Amino acid sequence: MNKIQVTSQLKKLLLVIFLTVLIWAWAYNALEDTTTQPATLSIYQSPDSALLVEFVDRESPIDFEITVKGPASGISELERKVLTGEEKLDFVFNAKTERKDSPGRYVLDVLQFVKNSAKIEVLGLTVESVSIDTVEVEVEQLVQKQLTVQVLDENGLPLEHEDIKPSFVETYVRPQSTTDSLKARVTLTPDQIEKARKGYITAQPIVEISPNEFRQAAAVQIKLPPTADTLENKLLPYLRVGFLMGDQMEGRYEVELINANEVVSTTRFQATDEAWAVYENMPYQIVIPVYENDAEQEKVTREVIYNFPHEFLEKGEIKLTGSPRTAEFRLLPVGEQNQQQ
The missing domain is CATH 2.170.120.30 (RNA Polymerase Alpha Subunit; Chain A, domain 2)
Incomplete structure (x- = not known):
């Protein structure tokens, strides 16, 4: 067999192998x-x-x-x-x-x-x-409503804020949703909280319009109050107390504060110097709400309200140390208290 015949047979064999593989691949596909x-x-x-x-x-x-x-x-x-x-x-x-x-x-x-x-x-x-x-x-179909912006930490706990701009956002919610129950929530990381205590940060509120269904609202700017480290311990040895009552009760009743010593005695606070200066000079440091139907009761028990300056309270620059005190009092017709004494 000469060289030309061998080459020709080899080419035919390679062609057969190629066609066989091609047919197999086609068949497989x-x-x-x-x-x-x-x-x-x-x-x-x-x-x-x-x-x-x-x-x-x-x-x-x-x-x-x-x-x-x-x-x-x-x-x-x-x-x-x-x-x-x-x-x-x-x-x-x-x-x-x-x-x-x-x-x-x-x-x-x-x-x-x-x-x-x-x-x-x-x-x-x-x-x-x-x-x-x-x-x-x-x-x-959803409707557009204005919602209050609420600031939370990563554990879902509310954070006091110094300022939010804007404090309300508009977003689409279900028609039956009430603005009392529905909030536009911003959750801040520890790093964001630290930055927000030093100045404004930008964040985007989230609204849960349905279980596991959330919508993003327009971005807001948030500033948090200074840390507790900037608040100093303050003390008042005596609290001036006032009573909040309607005009129809003025001149008709006097309030006898049964546990006066307990209510007005030395109280501890935490505040900045500026907030404390204003609170110290308030006409009344605590107030007690009084209602007309209180006259029907022999003794009324009610938690007192600490009359903190609103602008400093909102910024977290003043707060009570411990729990609010509870007042015990009764209403006496005008003149009756003097007669009893």
């Missing part, structure tokens, strides 16, 4: 396979939308299983990516693009929705079935 994988269905909420979209009697996202069919190679690749976390079969319902953005209830055909999704189109697979047939979707 032509083979169809199926796989069942976990999937989720959630709802897209536009942050500035006047609509709230929720599943009826279901929490979002909804977990379900999806069975897809396609070339064996594509199925194998999908299984690998799902296993490694490279691919997640998460499907998102957008009421606007699905033309279901008018208030009301809608039935969503999950199988049809998933089949028409862009994700399935990109994967190049066919959806065979899903483990849930339909879900109900409710679209609710």
Whole structure:
């Protein structure tokens, strides 16, 4: 056999091998396979939308299983990516693009929705079935309301603030929501708290318009009062006490403070020098509210109000050390107290 014949036979052999591999690869890709994988269905909420979209009697996202069919190679690749976390079969319902953005209830055909999704189109697979047939979707019209901004620490405890600009924000909420129960909350980290005690910081309030459904409001500027380290221990040996009563009671009743010594005796406070100077010179350092029906009782027990200057109280620059005291008193018709004495 000469050299030319060997070369020709080798070429034919290589061609046969190449065609065999090509046919095998085509046949492999032509083979169809199926796989069942976990999937989720959630709802897209536009942050500035006047609509709230929720599943009826279901929490979002909804977990379900999806069975897809396609070339064996594509199925194998999908299984690998799902296993490694490279691919997640998460499907998102957008009421606007699905033309279901008018208030009301809608039935969503999950199988049809998933089949028409862009994700399935990109994967190049066919959806065979899903483990849930339909879900109900409710679209609710929201209204715009003005909410108070509340500042919290990371434990959810309220923080006293010196200033918030603006102190109210407008956002979309449910019509039945009341401004008393609903707040625009700002949660500050320890680092943010420290910075806010030195000057204004910018933060974005969050409003929980529905369980696990939150909306962001416009950013606000927050300043917190100085730390307790700037407050000094103060002491008053005697407190001047006043009584708050309506005009209709003036001249008709006198107040007999039964436990006067306990109420007005030495009291400790914490305050800045500026706040303390104002409080010391208040006409009354404590006041006791008195109501007309108190005259019907033999003895009234009521917690006193410490008459702190409002501008310093708001900034956290003055506070009582310990618990407020409780006054015991009774009302006597004018002149009766002198007669008893």
